[in-house]
Amino acid sequence: MAVSSEPELLTPGEQLAQQRAENARLRAQVEELLTLVAELRGTVEKQQDHIAKLVKMHFGRKSERIEGPTLFDDLPGDGPDDPAPPPVAPVIPEPDVSVPKRKGHGRKANPANLPRRREEIDLSEAEKVCPCCAGVRIRIGETIRERLDYTPSSVFVREIAQPTYACRSCEQAARDPQFAAPAFPPEPVPRSGIGAGLLAQVIVSKCVVHLPLYRQESIFARHGWPVCRTRLCDLVAACATLLDPVYLSIAV
Numbered sequence: 001m002a003v004s005s006e007p008e009l010l011t012p013g014e015q016l017a018q019q020r021a022e023n024a025r026l027r028a029q030v031e032e033l034l035t036l037v038a039e040l041r042g043t044v045e046k047q048q049d050h051i052a053k054l055v056k057m058h059f060g061r062k063s064e065r066i067e068g069p070t071l072f073d074d075l076p077g078d079g080p081d082d083p084a085p086p087p088v089a090p091v092i093p094e095p096d097v098s099v100p101k102r103k104g105h106g107r108k109a110n111p112a113n114l115p116r117r118r119e120e121i122d123l124s125e126a127e128k129v130c131p132c133c134a135g136v137r138i139r140i141g142e143t144i145r146e147r148l149d150y151t152p153s154s155v156f157v158r159e160i161a162q163p164t165y166a167c168r169s170c171e172q173a174a175r176d177p178q179f180a181a182p183a184f185p186p187e188p189v190p191r192s193g194i195g196a197g198l199l200a201q202v203i204v205s206k207c208v209v210h211l212p213l214y215r216q217e218s219i220f221a222r223h224g225w226p227v228c229r230t231r232l233c234d235l236v237a238a239c240a241t242l243l244d245p246v247y248l249s250i251a252v
Helices: 012-059 168-172 196-207 213-222 229-242 244-251
Strands: 116-120 138-151 154-166
Touching: 138 196, 154 168, 196 213, 196 229, 213 229, 229 244
Parallel strands: 116 154
Antiparallel strands: 138 154
8 A cells, every 4th residue: 555645734723832942043143144234343343443543643633543453463362352242133214304404604704703895896877787778677686795805903894786777668578678787807816715915915915024924923813813724825826826917927
């Protein structure tokens, strides 16, 4: 008589015991993996701290340099292992819905304590006439740009107002209102926000009076304009490029 090869059927109790054993085995593997991850994370943090100390020791300023450690200090296997932290269950972080704050430009705003001297540039009467309907354009606003300037023994902010005009007749007739605004005067160093008087003071103080930039930095700070030496160097370099044609014409 042939022997049946059908698999042996397990009772519900045996199946439940088998599932519990499988769950216990998987749980032990998860705990082992969590322990291994914690050990590796501790090793990485220790090595990163070690690298930071080495960089500061070799490349930091003379006053900040420290003695030791060597390249092989605090590496795994040199001493008794620290007790491994208990396994931590993984935490799923909540999605951050906040809008990241955009960083502004590196240039700081002009100090508010400096006096302001308002200067207004305006269109001529002929330029205020609308080219579309020959009506007179009315003033609807203005644009103000600030430039740091200098007078002897004082630093001030020169405000240059740029009014904007539009034709009210064209606007009421549902046509293009024909906006117009005068052009800003050119700057010696474009997009620097520094006036010609202040640039002249820095150059004369450095090249004629032989006043170093680090001393000018402290002088301007006493006048209410906290400026760094790096920016003064950039302004001097830009003025040297600007005045290079004048130098070449004199040297010929």
